[in-house]
Structure formats: C-alpha cells, structure tokens
Amino acid sequence: MLTDDERSELDSLLELNADLFALTRPATPHAKHQIDTGNHAPIAGPPYRVSPAKQRLLRSEVDYLLSEDIIEECESPWASPEVLVPKPDGSQRLWIDYRKLNAITRPDVCPLPRVEELLHSTGNAKYITTLDLWSGYYQIKMYKVGIGGNQVLVYLDDLIILSATVSPHLADLKSCFDRMRQFKLRMNRSKCHFGCLETCNWYRRFIPKFAEITRPLTSLTKKDAAWDCGSS
Template sequence: MSSLPSASYIQEEDLSGLPPPRQVKFQIGLVPGAAPVARSPYRLALAEMQELSTQLQELSDRGFIRPRSSAWGAPVLFVKKKDCFFRMCINYRELNKLTVKNRYPLPRINDLFDQLQGSRVYSKIDLRSGYHQLRVHEEDIPKTAFRTRYGHYEFQVMPFGLTNASVVFMDLINQMCKPYLDGFVIEFLDDILIYSKSRIEHEGHLKLILKLLKEEG
C-alpha cells in the first residue's frame, strides 16, 4: 500500500473574478419568522487589523466580496495557523441558527473504507479553496454580510463558516464526479480521494480527475 502526497488542486491566488454559473448555486433558506441579525465588530489587535485590510483588498480585487449596506452583519475574527498566517474567519453563528439545515446524506465511513479494499495507491486532492468557485444566490447575498472597521461587505461567492456550505459543495463535486464514484473516487466534504490498484493505473485516474476539474473551472 502506498500513497502520493496530498495536494491542493485550486490555489487561491489563481482564482479571480466571479465563477461561471453551475448546476448548483448556494442558497440560504431561513426558518419561518427569522429576522436579520447584526453584531458589532470584534476588537482586533494591530497586526490583525493590518491583515484584515490586506485580505479585504484581495477578496475585493478577485470579485469575491463587494461593499454594500445590509440589515445583516457578522463579526470577523482571526485564527493564527501553524505557518503564522492569519486566517480570516467570519462568525456566522447567529445566521446559522436561523438557517434551514440541508439534510444532504453524508456517506458512512465504514462504507467508504469498504470501497478501498484491494487498492494500493492513494492520492487526496484538497478542494477547500473551491468554495469560492460557487456563487451565492443573488437574493441571499445580503445574508452573508460582515462588518469591519473598514466597512460593510457581503460575499458573492460561497464563504466558509455557513452551516450548509460543506454539504452543498459536496453535492456539486459528487455531480461532477458521478461517473467515477464507487469506481476509483471517494468525495467527502472538501476532499477527493483517488484510489487505485497500481501506480500505473493511478496515473490514469489522476489525469482523468484533474482534467475534469480543470474543464469545470
């Protein structure tokens, strides 16, 4: 049994502009009687403020966010990663409480392991950055709003932190990879696992999936 290094197929710096329309569009359905919720911005350290300004500019330049007034507004915080990079996170907890949960069925882990029997070579493709390749339904864009010292912004693409984001993304990837599921592909949330019986076979499987992802944009 052997494995190849996992990789991130989509690099953030390669993404620019709104993604093309897809068969799946991210929607935020609310429970009956839900009203907009806005929270004051969190206090941030000087280094975090500088990072916030930088990341807001990057997201704006790519067309992922736009400045806009909204009755909604979530606060921003930062999480420091092992590489000392600050990841900007938006606390959508209040919005998530009001969101109708998507009951998309997640596969059973035991069933996934059963599919791997007889395989010897594995690769994992990290698609986390692909979240920003899915548009938010126009009517739901105001619900993604977040508040900062530098202004009020909202996402035009699917952000991290929303309650249904992972299963909607999983649904999209499952539709894309449907011909190969249970054959040599397992998709779980934002990862694709490719499994093969030999390295030669694995090269063919990898080329096929990478070509598919590239064609889908």
C-alpha cells in the first residue's frame, strides 16, 4: 500500500501526463499493419440481420468512427459482417466477424509469451502497474493497398510495470509515459491500475480463497463504503 506521500507523487505524475489519457488522438505514425492474404480471392459475406434498435446503434458507432478518422468509406470486393456484443456495463461493442478472413490470412510466426512465464518473471516485484491502451485496435494505421474493408489493427494493448520499490516504480512509469508520448499512443484511464489491491489480484490464481481473503479491501471499493481505521 502506498503511503500518503507516495500516493501524492503518483497523482502528480498522472496529472503531468493527463494528455496520454485523452479520448481522442491521432494514430501513431510509427507503424502500419497489413493483412497478408496472399493471392486468395476476396472474401465477402452478407450482413447479419439485426433489430431496428441495433441498426441505430450500429449507425451511431460507424458515424463516430468516421468522425474520428478511424475508418473511411470505400468500395471493395472484401466484406465482413458486423455484430454488436454486450459489454459488462450493459452497453454494446461493435465487432467485425473476421473468421473467414482469418482462415485465409497467412499467420504471423512471431510467438507470444506465455502468461505463466510472465508471472515467473515478476520475481520480487512489490509494486505493479498495469496499463491498457485506449481502443488499441484503432491506434495503428493500415496500409491502403490490400486492406479491403478491414479496420481491426493490433493484437495486444496491455502493459505491465514491475518494480521492487516505489521510487524506481515511479521512474519506470514516467519512462513508459515518455515512450507513449513519443509514439503518440493513448491509454484508457479506467482500465489502468495503480494500487495494492490490483497488485494482489495479479496472483489470485495461485492463492486459495483469494476473494475471501481480500474481501475487507474489496468492500472498501464500493460506493459510500465507510472507512474505520480504528483508534490506533
């Protein structure tokens, strides 16, 4: 748990880098993505049937993406149907069903690290920060040649910062923010975690009855929860 002084220092760092959590920002100019389908003929499929209410939601989301210059209108022999998927907060997320496109795409041979190996690499880290890129799929441009009608852009959009003590952790966090600014990337503040409980939560799969053990802490995260620090 951070002390009051350490929390104040962290808050100051976040305030100085508030621009990295902006809701609108141009895509990074330092990378572009291309889907390699070889010489395969274009894949096209009809749109799924949706209710009038969902049609309005789809139109609203498409209009937003157009206004933010994330997508653009085009004529193409490639077409994949869209689908609305419910989010935990009850809102809807626009997804594109790229299963047919994925089936003909040449795979990227770069292997992803295993989660178990990443956990072992944490070593003696006592302070952990997790960062999530805001709509990471939209922050990398695609090559105009051969992209068809595709808009999904990147695969991984999560970062983790590990440090043994507070001072190096804040320095590492600042270095990470500097790199984010250099590459013009933005983060989702609501999905970034800077605290003790999130640190513990990283290890929940290895701790029996984790929810029961941490209930005194999680109960304090509820709205209007009463804090009683005792008489000491």
